[in-house]
Amino acid sequence: MTHHEMIPDTAPRGLKTWLWIVGVVSIVMGVLAMLFPFAATLAAELVIGAILLASGVLELVRAFAMRQSGNLFWNALFGLTAMVAGGLLLAWPMQGVVTITIVLGVFFLLGGAFKLAAAFGMRPFAGWGWVGFSGALSVLLGVLLLFGLPGTAFWAIGILVGIDLIFLGTAEIAMASAIDRD
Template sequence: MTDMSDEMPSSSSLRSKWVWFVVLGALLIVFGAIAAANVVLATVVSVYYVGLLMLVGGIVYLAHAFQVREWEQLLFWALSGVLYVLAGVFAFMNPILASAALTLLLAMALLVAGVFRVFVGWRMRPSKGWGWVLASGLITALAGFVIVLGWPVNSLWILGLFLACDLLLQGWSMLAFGLAIRR
């Protein structure tokens, strides 16, 4: 078993790269601001990104299908590949409808994750901090519920908003990290 300190870069090697973290953070903040300025365009870009991943994944599945020798497995892998390719093509052909489907999936995932977290938080009740887990679950479930209430209209901007928030948060964290290790 290896020691975790062997895998982590030393603080001096990180300190010498602080500028890269600051530049990365600044770029992510700029991209996040661009996405926040036009959340509809950011939604379409994120749908194209997901569509591209599905298209490439489908092609890989199809290539893999023909490496399998048994007919039953070949059929399964080929069908999986075709479905992925079709979903990827669908995302490129109609990104607005695809964003509606992805937004609904996101809302359902938030609802389910929130309910599970509430359950876990409630079960942790005798332990210290159980309320934080419960509150986190309630907020997550509420976010999913709010998205469902506004669906399908909010699907034009919700994915772009999530992308913008993620880029901005990652940018600020990289910038802060870079400045912190500089000292």
């Protein structure tokens, strides 16, 4: 399949404009998240709490609606667990920020170690060094997050969300720029 076969000849009407709008808004939001990392971190924690609480309520409703299946207890227990987790994050957001940062730090630390091990197992294939470099950076990030606690909890998630939004916005603008260029 050639490059031209993978991209439709005509983009849906208005797509280019929307990609530009969403791209610019994503970049602006990303820059704001990086300028105000505590606010972005707190907002992300509260959104996660609200999502868990809402999904817990929906799971309880589903559990009782499907009680004939014989799994009422386990389904209701899952719903209650999600509700409690969400409620705790919403009731004590500062502790939730620290907890989420710990989970993220452990994820980076372990994920990085696994990537390093995989990289050395990939030798002598081309690119193994990049996987190793990525793993080393993940380990370093995990160490920085964990050993910097509780201070890192107040900025880390906001910075990471900001970086992600900036890259997303850049990708959307690149896609908008590519429309009609081929």
